[in-house]
Amino acid sequence: MKRLLSAMLGVSLATSAVAQEKGTFEEYVAGLKEEARQQGISEQILTEAFKGVEYKPRAVTADRNQPEKKLTLDEYIPRAVPDWKVKQAKELHKKHYAELKRIGDEYGVQPRFIVALWGVESNFGRFTGNYRVIDALSTLAYEGRREAFFRKEALAALQILQQGHIAPDEMKGSWAGAMGQSQFMPSSFLNFAADGNGDGKKDIWDSEADVFASTANYLAQSGWDDKYTWGRQVKVPHGISPDLQGREAEKGKYLKEWSQLGVTRYDGRPLPQLDEDVKAWLIMPDDENGRVYLVYNNYNVLMKWNRSYYFALAVSHLADRIAMD
Known part of the structure; x- marks a missing residue:
């Protein structure tokens, strides 16, 4: 008090x-x-x-x-993406899939990321x-x-x-x-809001189709590529230089280069070998003793939406959980 x-x-x-x-x-x-x-x-x-x-x-x-106590990712992710939210996300992804697929195809954005942003931003429109x-x-x-x-x-x-x-x-x-349900600032609305149901209005308050289209349009215009995911949690060798981490353009490396530096998937398996190799960035939002990730450009796009590593990882985590059986 x-x-x-x-x-x-x-x-x-x-x-x-x-x-x-x-x-x-x-x-x-x-x-x-x-x-x-x-x-x-x-x-x-x-x-x-x-x-x-x-x-x-x-x-x-x-x-x-601002909050005084900074949570670690191990503390934050279960709070931001609890199991009940994952369950609702999967149900809503299934319920709206036809519309999400239509909009996702139009803008080049996977439906699971549209739903994940919807869930993290406003609890699927409940908290606006x-x-x-x-x-x-x-x-x-x-x-x-x-x-x-x-x-x-x-x-x-x-x-x-x-x-x-x-x-x-x-x-x-x-x-x-x-x-609204996508929590756009007014300037973002003017730049990215879209009419998803064809009624001539862009209603991110009450029209789920407009929320989905607006979210997809934001991602698409910000550089999203639906051929790829966002990244993955990884393991790094002990003593890896902290200078390698960061999202600056010059710090991006191809997956084969990260493999040569000893970075593996979280379960120890080698990083994926893609026909078309892509650049990734190493991030350690807590420190080298916390969770470590290799992220692709789609993660950088999520950071344009909200400049918080934790926010972007919560969205990414929820999108991955939606994709799981």
Whole structure:
């Protein structure tokens, strides 16, 4: 309780400083609306979007407070991908397979990765956030720690409303403004959202087909190649140089080169011999004593979605579990 009060007090003091510099929240919103007008947002959309707009202190608190304890992958993976989630993922993969296959073929993305992202991001659409997106983004822009980022996202959210994909009072998301079942930020929506059911809208809130198509489109445009998987957990020889690990382009090596360095599959078998050899990168998200992986470019694409090794490994792990009998 003390820590929470202290955090809330810190937010309150910081907000007071921001208010002195920028004026009131209402004045900031007025400036945001004026910028939106200049970008072609209609008065009707502005009126509806900002009706009853509120400053959300809890969004600021969430933005500033990061978890204090860092879990290891051995602790994190079972929490992020518990057996019950694997079971649901397999059931939903089977239930929606015809639609997933159609969309996967169109965009060149394996259906299991679409379902895995759906599951890790929003628990298959169950946890999408209940903040009004305009409230959250206006608050975080005004707060100022990442003003340019959140102001740009607020303006992007207004563009989505202008395009008619969702009604202003239905545009809900996380405290950070991540929206819908795929948890797209508004700028990602504008760049990657897709109409999966052909109704002329891109509805990542309530249309599973649009969620699947939007996810697949994001991956496809970011460099996904469905001829390959994401990578694999491996074993490395004792004393392997830590300088070999990392996702920098120059650190990628062909599988035969990793084999020559003594890297094997996790069970000790040799790495796969592919007709068309591919580059892989060695990563040790914890350290050389934790889990070690060789990852392909598809893993790098998952890192574009969320710049967290742990997130990308959770998605990859769930996709592999879906593929298992």
